[in-house]
Amino acid sequence: WNLPEVIKSFGLDYTKDVILPQGFTPSEGFPLESLNLIYNSSDVIISTTVGEGWGMSWCEAMACKVPVVFPNNTCLGEYINDETGYLYNSGSSPGLFAVLPHDNEVVRPIADVDDVVRKLIQVYDDRKESARRAENAYNMVHSKLIWEKHIVPRWVKLIDDLASGTNVSTKIKPNFDLSRPILKGEVV
Numbered sequence: 001w002n003l004p005e006v007i008k009s010f011g012l013d014y015t016k017d018v019i020l021p022q023g024f025t026p027s028e029g030f031p032l033e034s035l036n037l038i039y040n041s042s043d044v045i046i047s048t049t050v051g052e053g054w055g056m057s058w059c060e061a062m063a064c065k066v067p068v069v070f071p072n073n074t075c076l077g078e079y080i081n082d083e084t085g086y087l088y089n090s091g092s093s094p095g096l097f098a099v100l101p102h103d104n105e106v107v108r109p110i111a112d113v114d115d116v117v118r119k120l121i122q123v124y125d126d127r128k129e130s131a132r133r134a135e136n137a138y139n140m141v142h143s144k145l146i147w148e149k150h151i152v153p154r155w156v157k158l159i160d161d162l163a164s165g166t167n168v169s170t171k172i173k174p175n176f177d178l179s180r181p182i183l184k185g186e187v188v
Helices: 003-009 032-040 057-063 113-125 127-144 147-164
Strands: 068-071 086-088 097-099 107-109
Touching: 032 057, 057 068, 057 127, 068 113, 086 113, 113 127
Parallel strands: 068 086
Antiparallel strands: 097 107
């Protein structure tokens, strides 16, 4: 989200009504040192995200050994589990879905608040277990999610393959007519 635009959409002035870091832009937020202090002053990091491709808050919290409580939606369950954090239900009943404005009519799962509270109580009541999971998460982030070692090589290979035209998968064929326009919200 572009926070200045979101703030304006609520009729607020982001220079008077909210506090943002100096030099804030959609791609530049808090300085790393401040972000580290924020995470390290927290007992737990919780999110009520309704879906994300790859949010940074969970892995940043893990890098600071802070327990995480996140919804079990999108890719989050691939990295947050009983060994690395706490997942709660989202979209677990018919009333826990929403369609957000300006989101291409995508149906999004909403947090099951009762389950969130149960997970937070677990974190609070069993600090030893929370610390164990946070330690496991820290080790995972520092061994399997190193940008230069694990992510950059995959992107470089993909871009090189695309640029050279070799090793590009041709197995996936579109099952729709590319000559006609695709309507907003249409699943292709």
